[in-house]
Amino acid sequence: MTLEDAQQLDEADPLAFARERFQLPESLIYLDGNSLGALPAATQSRVDRLIAGEWRVDLISSWTKHDWIDAPLRIASKLAPIVGAKPNELAIADSTSVCLFKLLSAAVRARPGRRVILAQQGNFPTDTYVAQGLAEMLRLELRLVPADHIGNAIDEQTATVTLSHVDYRSGARADMRAVNDAARAAGALVVWDLSHSAGAIELRLDEAGCDLAVGCGYKYLNGGPGSPAFMFVAERLQDELRPPLQGWFGHSEPFAFEESYRPTSGISRFLTGTPSIIALAALEAGIDTFEGVAMADVEAKSRALLALFIEQVERRCGGEVSLFGPRDLEARGSHVCFAHPDGYAVIQALIARGVVGDFRAPDLMRFGFTPLYTRFEEACRAGDILADILANREWDQPRFRERKKVT
Ligand SMILES: Cc1ncc(COP(=O)(O)O)c(C=O)c1O
Helix, strand or coil, X not given: CCHXXXXXXXXXXXXXXXXXXXXXXXXXXXXXXCCCCCEECXXXXXXXXXXXXXXXXXXXXXXXXXXXXXHHHHHHHCCHHHHCCCHHHEEEECCHHHHHHHHHHXXXXXXXXXXXXXXXXXXXXXXXXXXXHHHHHHCCEEEXXXXXXXXXXXXXXXXXXXXXXXXXXXXXXXXXXXXXXXXXXXXXXXXXXXXXXXXXXXXXXXXXXXXXXXXXXXXXXXXXXXXXXXEEECHHHCCCCCCCCCCHHHECCHHHCCCCCCECCCHHHHCCCCCCHHXXXXXXXXXXXXXXXXXXXXXXXXXXXXXXXXXXXXXXXXHHCEEECCCCHHHECCEEEEECCCHHHHHHHHHHXXXXXXXXXXXXXXXXXXXXXXXXXXXXXXXXXXXHHXXXXXXXXXXXXXXXXCC
């Protein structure tokens, strides 16, 4: 693959138009949208409008005048075509960790007498910590098994299963249908973490028989740093489940100010407290970058970008780096890790050359490909720059070994 070949792929790209929906510094090749999505072009004016045109002018009456009160569900409904769910199965709230706690505990509570939470070994640590805390609190057993053994490990003792759809390191994509079917047959519920899938690949949550899911708003959904997360609760489960983090936003009549909690019906009962309206405005601008975009095109481009980058890196870098995770692109999400013993220093050297990836301990250099804005030309150039840095040992400098707080 030459640079000219890659440029031709960009010219034929049906998603090329979407790049203009973002403000990206032209001096950077940004391959970290799986950690923090790029700034959508509309975000700043959207947030400015909310502050200057709504909050400043209408103050408290904005909750009804500008419909702030329904924002978490209204904006969530725009996610429906992105994740393959019904609009009334989604809510925006809290952080991914908190949403996971809410859904995991609601699921466990709905299966009394079952003692086991089955969770993915090596999942993103926050998922494991949340499950550990819940198991300790409720005196349940937390059983950790590798993602590809989860389906077989589900039994009649399993209350709830939790795993990532796409693994944050290996990029491996779990078989959603198979895990859901195994859980359903055993009477257990599944909570998926979609942080590395939503907005990057095609999802069909309803068709795959999903029960529950959570995911980040700040990665491929471009909601901005610390953006609220999203929850999916299948319609058939909404009135059966009761999240234990009870707050007035999940009450039947919040403004009746009753002494006792009466959960409302539907997805609203999974809300807890007052949402951050400014953060929601930014997230809405992020989700709107998918307007008119077919998720099948997103997935196809993700695969083509990965194919190009992997081929380029393996051809140019020889045996210096090794691909981590599945080679089969259909079994992957939209990022790829290469292992290198000095991966941290290599990533710092790449960043110094304008190629932004990140590092995941112990030795993984991670590169995310965001189909809405990553160009084929960038994937090609990034592979060349990596090869150059390795060939010249450019990474082998004390300044690149200094560990930062965020890697
Ligand atoms: C799979 C996964 N889940 C959750 C999180 C983060 O959760 P939170 O938004 O609560 O910090 C991440 C962050 O990278 C992640 O990769």
